[in-house]
Structures are given as C-alpha cells and as structure tokens.
Amino acid sequence: MGFLYTAEQLQQLASSNASTSIDEAVLHLCQATGILRRKRYMHRGSRRSFTIYHQATEDAIPTLQSRCVSPVWSTPVGNSAPRKKVFHQHLITIRTMPVTATAAAVATAPVTAATDSTCAGSGREANLCRVNLSNCGPFQDRHEQDSSLVKFAVLNARSVSNKAFILNDRFTSHHLDFLFITESWLSGDDIIALGDLCPAHCSFLNSPRVSGRGGGLITVFKNSFKCRIVPTDLFSTFELQLFKINASVLCALVYRPPKMYCNFIQEFAELLSCMASRADKLLILGDFNIHICCPSKPLVNEFLGLVDSFNLVQSVMAPTHQKGHTLDLVLSSGFSVSNVKIVDTGVSDHFMILFESSLFCPPLHPPHPTPLSELLIPPQPHSSLILLCSLFHLLS
Template identity: 30%
Template sequence: MCFVRPNTVGVSGRAKHFRVRRGVKGGRRFIRRIHTVCVGRLSYVEHQLGANRNNLVYIFNDTLNNSCPIAKVPNETCETFPIPTLIQHRKKRIDNTSCRDGSNLLKIETSRVPIANTSGTLSLCTLNCRSSRNKSVSINDYIQSNNIDLMVLTETWLGSNTDNAILSELTPNGYNFTNNPRVDRRGGGLAIIHEKQVSVKPANKDAKYTNFEHLECSVGVKNKFIRIAVIYRPPPSKSNKFKNSVFFEEWTNYLDSLVLIPGELLITGVLNFHLDDPNDKDARTFTELLTEHGLKQHISDETHRLGHTLDVLITREDSPILQGTPFVADPGICDNNGNRSGDHLAIRTLLRLSKAPRERRTVTFRKIHDINIDKFRNDLDFSNVTYKEASVEKLIIHYNRVLTATIDVHAPQKSKEIVIRPNTPWFTDDLYSAKRDRRRAERTMRRTNLAVHNDIFNQKCMQVTKLIQHCKSQFYINKIQEIGSDSKQLFKLTNNLMGNTNLSVLPEHDSEIDLASKFGEFFIGKIQKIRENLCSLTKSPTMEVVLRADIKFDGIPLEAFEPVSIAEVCDIIGDAPTKSCELDPIPTNVLKQCLESPLPIVTEIINKSFSEASVPLDFKKAIVRPLIKGQGLDKDEFKNYRPVSNLPFLSKVLEKAVASRLEKHLNAYQLHDNVQSAY
C-alpha cells in the first residue's frame, strides 16, 4: 500500500506561497492532505474537530488485498473490517460521537509498578567541612536550599567553649544542634544539625577511643529509631603518632559492640582510607572487617577533590533503611568571605523514616490595632453596679465582664492554625534570583561533567555567599536604625545576633496537659515542704529568741491601710510597665488609652480589698511557666526548674498601693534595718 502526497495549489491552479517559519519545511500555514484509513461510514459533522472530508479515503476488502495505490472512491456505504488495537487500562468512555468501536479493542492486563514515595523519607547529608567556624553562612544556606533533615559534619573545629554566635549562624531556624567537640587539642569535632521534629539523643557517651572520634546517636521520628554513628579518623602523622594497627584493634572492638544493638544501623563519616584502591592493604583490611560484622559500604565514587574514596556510608548487609542509591555531590561550600573552601564532596542519601510533619500550632489573637479607641471608650458602661453594696469579688466579676464583652465586639477573638517554618527575614528577590541561577548552573554541571561548567558553578556559589552576607548586614543595619534609642529592643536584637536567645526548655513529654499537671504537683509539694519547715522552726524555743524584737516599738501600729484616691490609682497605672497577662480582660495598652471609664471601679476594688483585708481570688491566679535554672542542667529533672508567675495587671496595681503605704510607715518610724540588703 502506498500513499501519494497531493500537491497544494491555490484556486487559480498556481502554487500558493506562504510565510515560512523556522523548523517547518513547508511554512507556517502550509496545508497537507493526509490520507486516512478508516472502517465504516463516518458520521460527519461540518467543521467537527477540524476534519476535512476531502482528506478521507474509503477502502473495501478487495482494496486491502490489492497492492495497487489507493484510489479515491465515492462516499458510499461500505463493509466494515475490525482492526485489532492494543490499549492500556482506561476509564470507560460513553461518547456517541466517537468513531471508535469498542468491540474491536483488545484489553491487555498490565502490572502496575509502585512509584517510590520520597515524602516518607529523611534527607541525610554527610560533609567533612574542615572548620565550620569560617563556613557557617554557606553551610546554613546549603541545609535550607536542599531541604536536608540530618546534616552530619566532621572536622567542625568548634571546640568545647563554642561561641554562641557561631552556632546561631550555623544552625538554621527550626533546627537543633548536637555537638561532640575535640577537647584535648585543636581541630576535629563532630556534629549533627537536625530538624526539631527529628529526635536525636546522644548514646554511648562513656566509650573513649584514641585513634578515632565518634558521635553515636539514637535518631527517631514517630517512635521509629535507628542508631547513627558518626566517625572521624585523622590520618596518622608524626604529631598525633597514630598507628593503623591500634586503630583496627579499637575499630574491631567498637564494631563488636555496635552490631549487637538491635534495629537499623548506619555509620557515616571520614576514615581517610583509599577504599577505591584494591591494592591498598589497609583499605582491604577495613573492608574485610565490615564483611565479618555483616556490614556493607555503599560509597564507591571519589569523595575527595584530588581523588579516592575517603568517606563512608555503612549499613547492615540486608538493611532496607536506604531509599535509592546514595550519591556524591559538590556542595559548593564557601568561606564567609565568599571564596571556595573545602576539599571533600558531600554524600547525599534518603532514609526510610517517615518524615515528621512540620510543627503546627493553634494561636488565638485579636486585632487590637484595628480598635477605634473613641468608640471603644464610649461603649464601656460600668453603671449597672452599686459600689457600696457590692463586695470586692462582685466588683471584679463585673469589671471583667464589661471589658470582655466590649472587646469581643470591637476585636473578637479568632483562632488560626499556623505551620512553624524556618524564618529568614533578610531574604530578598535578588538573593532568590542568585540562588536560582546557582541551581541552574549545578544542573548543567551534573549533566555535562565539563570543567568549564564546574567553574561556572563555583562562581555562582561564591556570588550567592557574598550576597547572603550583604543582605544580612543590610537587614540588621536597617533594623538598628529603626530601633533608634530604644535600648530594650536593641538589647533584644543583640542577644538574637549573639545566639543568646532564651528558648523554652522543657522535659521530654507526649502530652502538654500531663506535663503541666506534673509540674503543678511538684511546685505545690515544694511550697508545702517550705511551709512545714517554717512552722517547725517557729515552734522551737531558739526561734522565738531570734524573732524577738531588739528594740521595743513605741509608735502607732499599722492596723489598716488608708484608702486610695482616683488620682493616685491613675498615677500608679500610668507609671506601670505596659505588660499584659493572659488573664487580663483587655491588654494593658488599651486600658491606659481608655482609663477614664474603668478608673472609678478600679479604685473601688482596691479600697474594698483594704477594708475587707483580703486579696481577691482572681488576683491570686497566675500563669506559671517553668524556667530552667541554668544551661547544662538535666532538663528531665523537675528540681532544675523554678516557677515564674505572671499575675493579672490589677493585682500589680494593688501591690503598688500596698507597698507605698507600707514603705511610708517604715520610713516614718525608721523601721528599716541599717544593713538591709536586697530582700
């Protein structure tokens, strides 16, 4: 069967000339007739799907059996012939306008191959950074740009007395830092930078080895844990006097204890053996030891810029912990001056651990800044209570009810679930474009493996590092200028830059409610013990002598506090810091702006408290937060925490009123101790 390409001519019989487009031989609007073989008579609708009826050729049985060219036949009803067609599984289609006859189709059973789901994996990267002190900016950017969950660093050079500013610059927001520094000499050190959702607990801290450093951790997500051991072996030299024989002896003992640990096992780091050289005796010995312990080394590519495989990624022989094949990549690490640095390549792999979702938190808020203070002040109504007849408890209830109802109208409380993400406030559009160009250069380098593309990628890496430094510097310069003379905000910003942030440290827990209950029981029991000890001391005869007054008091005893005036309460509230508590009905800054309306009832609450000689129950309630006493203490021990209470604002106003009257009485009769210090 042969097909003849018809000529394309115009109405007058001459060939048409059309504008030619590059890549199309006949031009942009060149029209060719297409011979089509079909079965049966088609139901043709004008302009249906752009079909041209003149391009259709109908054939009969004898036409198919002849070898002569196909001739155009008139539009007559013809006999249909089934054409066997192979298809895959498709949805059943009901379409009367289709030319397909379903009885002519043959169904083929296919086996579906499952696609690897990378969303249920953890990204692991191992890098010998050789001093992270001068590469902190680049390492931080590499972790965030590649979405790395576990970043293993060897030769960190951080030391034991690490500057918090370096750790703050090295660790991205939303990540934690686990460090094992070298304390006896310069260099060395191991670290793991990991997302907060990934639990990393150091293990086997007591084991000490002379010829290699190790950091062994239990890493887990959603109650599934694996043991990860980070190893760094310095090459033997005259200065360290290391010997390979001693290393293999210690390495054998370490593997003997490590392989007995149940569960999955992963060893990564730098051994400084030429593992790719089959003639290297030490490399063969190392490989044989792995085989004897049922372990397997997965890295075969060169991991050093000058050649040879020096880094390892080891698992059990039958372990399914790795997702796919690990690969070696150029991380493009630069020092803080923007110059290329580092002689090792990065090892990247995926672990079959379900990636924990990002932390979600439900926050409640009010749009306080949208409140119209004039309207808010006019809506406050405290006229429905008689001050003289009401007790202090009823006055407080009425005060809280009126303020809460008013603020619910002007700024209703809303709830919103947010996802805690790493925050980079100095990120700019120029930096985004530079990172995009770097990623494009990296893909080109991997595809071609040409030296020129490698040089281009290095240039892009240096440009990004320098731009990051510039953006951060410019951001903080502008921030300092905006703060101006506000020393409190300047001190807060400086602490953030120096890494001295007061993070909330709490014991490991599964339920926040249970943890709060345990803290409450511990603090209540501690207070009860203090009271019991005081009671036992006051009953002893020696304590009576100690508590006896040295000088007899001849003045007027302070039996009652004089009432406060509206002007005095206004001054106390105006001089008080603008701090709020979650128990306050409205924020303190809003209260100060509309103080005229609630001022009488606040004054009456204080005077009622003086006359009844009692502190209202609502003033005794507080938000208690446990604060760890010092860095380095065991966070799982409750005795290492102190309770910090946040009281309602009005309770502090009452304290100020009482303190002023007490101080006045002590000064009037010179009752202060001459050597009184602090409390």
C-alpha cells in the first residue's frame, strides 16, 4: 500500500483550509501505520496538539495540523507600561500525507485509542515500546553485593618502571584489594615509579633485592587494610616479603629465581614452620619457577609433598606462563580461595592470577563505642529497703 496522490490532489492538499472530522477507522489506520507520530525535531514541550482536518467534499484528502502556542513579547504603551509575554495560537500544517486506504483495510483497522478528532500527543504512545518489568528486581552493583569478598591478584611484572600506569589501571579496573608483584626490578629510591604504581587511597610494601640487579617484591593494598612487615631471616634460594594483614593473616610473597635448586626445599620448610607457629591463617604466593604441571620431576615431587605436609591448598590449576607451564602459585591454609582466573595482561610473559576469598579478611572498621547507659546496671525496685532489712537481721 503506497501513496496514490495525483498532482491535483497534492495541490488541493496544500490549499486546504476547511476542517471537519474524518472517519474514526481512517484515524486508527493512520495511528497504526505511524502517520501521526511526532517528528524527531519537535520538542516534547512545544505545547502542540494535533488535529485532523479534511475538506467537506468527498474526494478531499485529510491533513494533519498542529495547534502551536508560541510566546511573543508585547509592545509597551508609554514609559510606565512594562513589556509582557503573551501567547498566540496559530496553525501549522504538517506535510505528512496519509495513505489511501481501501475498504478492506479500513474494515480491518485496529481499534486503539481515542475517538476524539483532537488527539493531543497521540503519536507519543505509538513511539513507545512496552517493557515487561515484572521480572526486574532492584538494581545492585556487583561490587557492592560482594563487599565481603577480598580480591587479590598476583603477577610477575618483569620491571615495573615502564609499566606502572598499566598496573595502576589493572588494579582499578579489576577492583582489587591486593596486588602482589614479583620481579619489580626497582630499588629502594625509585619513588616516581612507586608513586605511579600506587592508586589513590592505597599503600605499598617494597622489598627490593639486597644485592645485584633484578628481583624485588611489591605489595599494593587499599588503606582499609592494615599491613605490617614481619622481620625474618634472609634465605639464599628465594626472595621473601613477610607481613601480616589485619593482625590475623600471615602472608608471604615469594620469588624463587630459576636454577636455584640447592637447599630450596630445606629453606622453604623452615619458612613454613616459622609461619605455622605464628598464625592459623596462612597465604603464600608468588613465582616459584617450579613446573607444577610436571609432577614427575624430582623438585616438583618434593615440593608438593612439603605442601601437603603443612595442609596447604594449591589453588592454581592452569598455565601461568606463555610457554604453557604453571610457575606462579597460590597456597593457603585456614580459609578458602575461590574464583581463580588466569588473565593475560600483555605486559609480561607471565599471566596475572586473580582470586577472591569470602569472609577472609574484611576491611577494618572502628568499633562503635558502647553507650554509658548500657554499661551501668539499672537500679532494682526496693533495693535499699532489702539492704536495710538484711543489715537489721545480721545485727539482731
């Protein structure tokens, strides 16, 4: 069904002035086909009401006009009369021509809305899409919903100096609470790189390598957690950063350089014994450079046996290196680790390990002081009379 107007009919439409109401079925058909929809450039607050007009003759073409109210400033009379804003109504003919409807189309036209010839805002309803909101609950952000979860990440960065801004963005985008970095390659006086690495409202623990180049350990954490370095002995086969989180969890960030096989199992067993005697909740993580994916190797076999003897749970089950080996590990005891994910950040040949812990170590909140009225024992009725009677009985 298309436009079937001739040139004479179009000119007749342009000069149309008479107005009478058209058939209701034709009006409903125009509404169903979108003819009466409000144009996009018309502002919703334009005070326009749409009215259908057509000439009195049978072959007249219906038109759609809008009664628009526009403000005009009046001309003052004399010096004392202020200018006033008055409103004038005028008709604007909208050049939207209805399609020619056949008798069958008019008979099957859907019956919708109003029967009045003046349809104020009738096109507004046709532009709306009905949305079923019965299954929609109240919106709640995921990070607010999982506020009891502490989010961690571990990464072998292989130099932080040229990746500080990227790691800062990873900390913010993943909504982390802790970021553990091995092989930072920073010294103790690299203040600029450490400042670029640490996001707002966060702090860091920096443990650079004592001698030589490379190595280094950094822990970035939010200020809502209280972290304190725990002094410990130096080990020759691995680097260590040992600290407590909220005085309840003992955490050890470890980096073992490759080819450091001699005495590693013995020194790592000493570390585990020291940690087990100081806390019940242990978290040991970092780059161990041990191919856990190859249990047949002697070093792997001894390491896994040592981990089992201290009831530690190893939570990383996927490759953490580009060559397909599992080198970065997360060992825990006394709490559960969940939602372990391996993410390729593109800043190193190691992948980032993301994991969470439910009800592991919630942020510190200062306890509310107990009101003095709750600490005082309320006086009992007739307590003084009972005391006097007791004293009189003892004296007699």
